[in-house]
Every structure is written in C-alpha cells, then in structure tokens.
Amino acid sequence: MKTISFVLNGKKTSIEVDDNETLLGALRERLGITSVKEGCGIGECGTCTVLVDDEPHYSCLTLASKANGRDIKTVEYLSSSGVLHPLQEAFIKSGAVQCGYCTPGMLLCAYSLLLKNADPDARDIKEAISGNLCRCTGYIQIEEAIKNAAEICKCDR
Amino acid sequence: MLPKFASVIAKTREEALSWLSSLENPRIIAGGTDLMVKMRAGKQYSHVIDVAGVPELLTMTETDGRLSVGSAMTHARLSTSEPIIRNARSLALACGLVGSPQIRNMGTIGGNLANASPAADSIPPLLIHDAVLVLESKETRRRVPLEEVIVAPYVTSIDRKELLGSVEINPLRGYREGYRRVAKRATWAISRLGVAFAIKEDKGRFTDVKLAIGSCTPMPFRPKKVEDLLKGAEKNEAIITEAIRMALEEIKLISGIRPSYAYKLPVLKGILEEVLRG
Numbered sequence: 001m002k003t004i005s006f007v008l009n010g011k012k013t014s015i016e017v018d019d020n021e022t023l024l025g026a027l028r029e030r031l032g033i034t035s036v037k038e039g040c041g042i043g044e045c046g047t048c049t050v051l052v053d054d055e056p057h058y059s060c061l062t063l064a065s066k067a068n069g070r071d072i073k074t075v076e077y078l079s080s081s082g083v084l085h086p087l088q089e090a091f092i093k094s095g096a097v098q099c100g101y102c103t104p105g106m107l108l109c110a111y112s113l114l115l116k117n118a119d120p121d122a123r124d125i126k127e128a129i130s131g132n133l134c135r136c137t138g139y140i141q142i143e144e145a146i147k148n149a150a151e152i153c154k155c156d157r
Numbered sequence: 158m159l160p161k162f163a164s165v166i167a168k169t170r171e172e173a174l175s176w177l178s179s180l181e182n183p184r185i186i187a188g189g190t191d192l193m194v195k196m197r198a199g200k201q202y203s204h205v206i207d208v209a210g211v212p213e214l215l216t217m218t219e220t221d222g223r224l225s226v227g228s229a230m231t232h233a234r235l236s237t238s239e240p241i242i243r244n245a246r247s248l249a250l251a252c253g254l255v256g257s258p259q260i261r262n263m264g265t266i267g268g269n270l271a272n273a274s275p276a277a278d279s280i281p282p283l284l285i286h287d288a289v290l291v292l293e294s295k296e297t298r299r300r301v302p303l304e305e306v307i308v309a310p311y312v313t314s315i316d317r318k319e320l321l322g323s324v325e326i327n328p329l330r331g332y333r334e335g336y337r338r339v340a341k342r343a344t345w346a347i348s349r350l351g352v353a354f355a356i357k358e359d360k361g362r363f364t365d366v367k368l369a370i371g372s373c374t375p376m377p378f379r380p381k382k383v384e385d386l387l388k389g390a391e392k393n394e395a396i397i398t399e400a401i402r403m404a405l406e407e408i409k410l411i412s413g414i415r416p417s418y419a420y421k422l423p424v425l426k427g428i429l430e431e432v433l434r435g
C-alpha cells in the first residue's frame with residue numbers, strides 16, 4: 001500500500017492505494033467518483049478520461065501512484081460551483097448527451113481544449129475528442145456543443 | 158485487474174539504476190500505454206519502477222550539433238517541441254500521429270523504442286536521423302545505434318538491468334522532411350505503413366536522400382542501396398521508377414511474399430512516388 005496525495009477537483013486529497021491499483025479503480029472504489037468509467041480498460045474508448053494537470057489521460061492505463069502530487073480533474077469539477085459549466089449547458093442544448101456513457105470524458109477533453117485554445121475550429125474540436133468514442137450521437141452534436149460553448153466562454157471573458 | 162506487483166517511483170536516474178540492479182524481476186514503466194495493457198493481459202513482474210518523473214529523462218539538450226532527447230519525453234511534448242520541429246520534422250509529425258491525444262500525453266519515446274513494435278511510429282524518423290540510444294546500468298554505460306538495438310519484432314538488445322536514458326539524433330536542416338502514415342483510420346489504429354523521408358535537392362539533382370520504411374518488414378528499415386542510387390543523381394522519372402523498384406525488391410527479399418503486400422506494396426509505391434517527386 002502507498003499513501004498518495006493529490007488535488008482532486010480543486011481539493012487536497014490523501015488516500016491509500018495498492019501498488020497495482022489503477023487511477024480508475026482508486027477514483028471509483030475509494031473515492032466514489034463513478035463518472036469515470038471503464039469501457040474497455042485498454043486505452044481504446046476514452047470513458048475513463050481524467051485530466052492530469054489539465055491534460056487528458058486514460059485513467060485505466062494510469063497507476064494510481066502516478067497521481068501523487070498532481071492535479072486531477074473529473075467531470076465533477078466543471079459544476080463544482082453549483083451551476084453547470086457552459087460546456088455542460090451546451091451539451092444538453094445540442095442533444096450531445098444520449099446514453100451519457102461517453103459524456104464525462106467528452107466534457108473533460110472539451111474543457112482541456114478550451115483552456116488552451118479559446119477559439120477552436122472544427123478540426124481542433126475533432127482532434128480534441130478523437131480519443132473518445134461515442135456510440136450514440138454520431139459526434140456532430142458533440143462538436144456543435146463544443147463550438148457553441150466556446151462562443152459563450154469567449155463572451156464571458 | 159492487474160496481477161500483483163510492488164511499485165516504486167524513481168526520483169532520480171541513480172535511484173532507478175540501483176533498483177534495476179537490486180530487484181529480482183523488475184520492469185520499467187514510463188507512460189504505461191504498452192506495459193499496462195500487457196500486465197492486464199497477465200504479464201507478471203515482481204516490481205514496477207516508474208521513471209516517468211525522473212528529471213534527467215525529461216530534458217532535451219544540444220551538444221556538438223547532436224540533439225539528445227530524454228527517454229521519458231511524451232509524444233505530445235515531442236510533436237510540439239520547437240527544436241524537434243526545426244531539426245527533425247518527421248519525428249514531430251510521427252509523434253503527433255501516435256494513438257490518440259490521451260495516448261500521446263502518456264506514451265513516451267523511450268517506451269515506443271523499448272517496445273520495438275514493427276509499427277512503432279517514432280522508429281522510421283529516428284532511423285533517418287541516425288539515432289543512437291544511451292543505455293545505462295549501475296555499472297555500465299553504452300551508446301548503441303538504433304538499428305542494432307532492435308533485433309527482432311518486439312525484441313531489443315536492451316538488458317533487463319539497463320535504463321534507456323536518452324536518444325541522440327542528428328539534426329537535419331535544409332531537407333524536405335516528413336512522415337507519411339497509412340492506417341485504417343486516423344486515430345487509434347496502428348500504422349499499416351509508415352515512411353519517413355528527408356530529401357535535399359539542388360539544381361535538378363538529388364544531393365541527399367534518406368528514407369525509412371516501417372510496418373512493412375519485421376523491423377523498420379532504411380533502404381540504403383536506394384539512397385545511394387539517388388544520391389547525386391539527376392532527378393527524373395526514370396531514376397525515381399528505378400529507385401522504387403529497388404525498394405520494393407528489397408522488401409520482398411527481407412520478408413518474402415506476404416498476403417498483405419497485395420495492398421501494401423502498391424500503396425508504398427504511390428507514397429514513394431509522391432515523396433520523391435516532391
């Protein structure tokens with residue numbers, strides 16, 4: 001066992017983890033964050049995406065011990081102030097959420113994109129979510145939602 | 158679920174090397190994008206040594222005109238690094254095509270080399286830059302050309318007690334350089350074909366040509382005879398046709414005839430035509 005300390009969704013967190021535990025397992029089983037999901041477990045679907053220092057990583061392929069000292073964000077961060085983030089509002093408005101399984105990962109990739117690029121074009125958006133599968137929407141609605149949210153976030157600046 | 162193992166996090170190169178030498182059945186982990194998949198499928202080690210945060214493996218330096226790239230640098234960093242784009246454009250392009258954004262944020266160049274897949278995207282670009290790997294153990298330090306390190310598909314001459322510290326490359330300036338990749342789709346698909354090229358021309362002549370072809374033969378390779386044929390030759394359709402014929406012959410000589418070649422070789426011919434015509 002190891003004790004790891006990291007910032008989770010803006011709050012300092014310390015937990016004990018097994019040496020062979022994944023970050024996905026630790027988040028779900030020890031911290032109850034079930035928005036992070038195991039779709040494939042081998043890096044091929046994106047439902048386990050978390051932000052490590054604001055960059056998307058697959059938590060299924062990340063040892064929990066790698067989170068030590070890092071900033072980890074899950075989708076809960078986006079609405080931690082109690083209101084939905086413009087990205088979340090835009091996903092709802094555009095019908096970008098159907099079964100919802102891919103949604104947390106999609107939102108985190110979109111959020112990370114907007115941090116780096118306030119004015120993404122269609123290619124930037126496609127690229128940003130290219131590591132996340134969606135079996136329902138056909139992606140168009142998701143791309144549209146991110147484009148719309150980017151517009152709103154720009155106005156808010 | 159992963160098999161049981163103990164994990165240690167190396168803070169320095171020294172620490173990683175002493176663990177490598179003292180532990181019974183250790184395995185290095187960097188990004189984990191190859192190793193975690195293997196362990197999940199049942200591969201077992203007594204210890205996993207995490208080197209992803211070792212500062213010495215995360216630096217890039219320039220000495221005597223050679224560029225030294227730390228082995229734990231990620232594909233994401235390399236694909237956007239100014240010195241890499243300037244000195245090794247094909248490598249920047251190849252790293253930018255690996256896997257998916259998440260895989261590029263996690264996966265490292267050291268892991269890509271040590272895994273030694275015939276389809277590893279960083280290998281063809283590193284071959285045209287005459288890459289030399291710096292391999293260290295507690296007692297030894299050796300510098301070995303990439304060509305000699307990869308001995309068979311997924312097999313390298315890196316000893317279990319050795320750490321790949323850095324990769325040294327020759328910068329190429331003034332070349333038309335790039336990387337062309339063919340895969341079933343743009344993301345999440347291993348390369349069916351990868352071609353790294355760097356070409357210098359002057360007054361209608363090829364003054365230097367460097368080519369490396371991946372995913373075609375058991376190990377990515379440089380068709381050196383083809384390079385020699387083109388070097389100094391007048392640039393025309395006849396020489397390009399002959400060069401491509403030689404390259405395809407060499408592939409058949411290395412691997413025999415493979416079912417996939419009915420598709421791959423005509424595609425490779427097309428890519429080489431485009432690349433050489435420029």
Ligand SMILES: Cc1cc2nc3c(=O)[nH]c(=O)nc-3n(C[C@H](O)[C@H](O)[C@H](O)COP(=O)(O)OP(=O)(O)OC[C@H]3O[C@@H](n4cnc5c(N)ncnc54)[C@H](O)[C@@H]3O)c2cc1C
Nearest residue numbers: 043187188189190191192256264265268269271277278321
């Ligand atoms: C979904 C998915 C898609 C992928 N797509 C591509 C692709 O398009 N192109 C491609 O080339 N690859 C691809 N890969 C493979 C993989 O991401 C790359 O090979 C990556 O560069 C491996 O780096 P890593 O740091 O994650 O390696 P790890 O998994 O950490 O390690 C891999 C191996 O290298 C050894 N190793 C690592 N660092 C060192 C070191 N410093 N010294 C000695 N040994 C070391 C480890 O012991 C292990 O055996 C993909 C993988 C996945 C899961």
Ligand code: FES
Nearest residue numbers: 039040041046060
């Ligand atoms: S569960 Fe991690 S990528 Fe599918």
Ligand code: FES
Nearest residue numbers: 098099134135136
């Ligand atoms: S909404 Fe169902 S997988 Fe994307």
